[in-house]
Amino acid sequence: MIDGIRDFFTQMIAPAASQAGAGPQHALHVATAALLLEMMRMDSSVTDAETATVAQALQTRFGLCAQEVDTLMALATEEAKQATDYFQFTSLINKHFSREQKIEVVENLWQVAFADGHLDAHEQHFMRKIADLLYVSQADYVGAKQRARDKG
Numbered sequence: 131m132i133d134g135i136r137d138f139f140t141q142m143i144a145p146a147a148s149q150a151g152a153g154p155q156h157a158l159h160v161a162t163a164a165l166l167l168e169m170m171r172m173d174s175s176v177t178d179a180e181t182a183t184v185a186q187a188l189q190t191r192f193g194l195c196a197q198e199v200d201t202l203m204a205l206a207t208e209e210a211k212q213a214t215d216y217f218q219f220t221s222l223i224n225k226h227f228s229r230e231q232k233i234e235v236v237e238n239l240w241q242v243a244f245a246d247g248h249l250d251a252h253e254q255h256f257m258r259k260i261a262d263l264l265y266v267s268q269a270d271y272v273g274a275k276q277r278a279r280d281k282g
Contacts, residue, residue, distance in 0.1 A: 158226055159192055161219040162235060163206030165260060168216070169242040173250035183245040187238040220263035232264045233274055240278030 166187060170180045188199045213219070223232060239260060243253040261271045 155192075157222055159188070159194075159202055160206050160209050161222045162191065162238075163188055163202050164210040164213070164219050165216065165223075165235065166238060166242055167203065167206055168210055169239045169253065169256060172243070172252040172256045173246070173248070175246075177246040179245040179247075180242055183242050187241065191234070191238070216260060216263060220260065223264060229270075232266055233270045236261050236264065236266050236271060237274035237278050240275050241281060244278055244282040 163184070166184045170176055170184055184203065185196070185199050188194060188202060189196070192202075194202065223235060227235070236257070239257055243249055243257060257271075257275075266274070
C-alpha cells in the first residue's frame with residue numbers, strides 16, 4: 131500500500147512541484163502534514179471537523195486537489211508512525227520555510243486544535259513544543275493562536 135502511495139505521490143505531486151522550482155516539496159508536504167495529523171491525534175478522539183481542517187490547511191498551503199491531499203495524509207500518517215520524534219519534521223521545515231511560513235504552520239496547528247471546539251492540555255503542550263522547535267517567538271505564537279481562534 132505504501133509503495134502505491136509513494137508512486138502516486140511521485141507521479142502526481144512531484145512533477146508539479148519540480149515544475150514550480152519548489153525544491154524538496156515532497157518532504158516538506160509530508161513534514162507539514164505529519165505535524166498537522168499529530169495535532170489531530172493529541173486529544174482522545176479524532177473528529178470529522180479536525181480531519182476537514184487538516185485537509186483544508188494542506189489544500190490551501192500546497193495547492194493540492196482533494197485526491198492529492200488524501201494521499202498526502204495517508205503517507206504522512208505512515209511517516210509519523212515510524213518517527214521517533216518531531217525533530218525530523220521540524221528541522222526540515224526550519225531549513226526550507228521562512229519565518230512567516232513557520233508562523234502559518236503554527237496557525238494551522240492551532241486551527242486543528244480548535245476544530246473540535248475543545249482545547250485539550252495535550253494539544254497545548256504539543257503546540258508549545260512544536261513552536262519551540264520551529265523557533266517561533268512567543269509574540270508570533272500568541273498572534274497565531276488568536277488568528278486561529280478568530281477564524282474558528
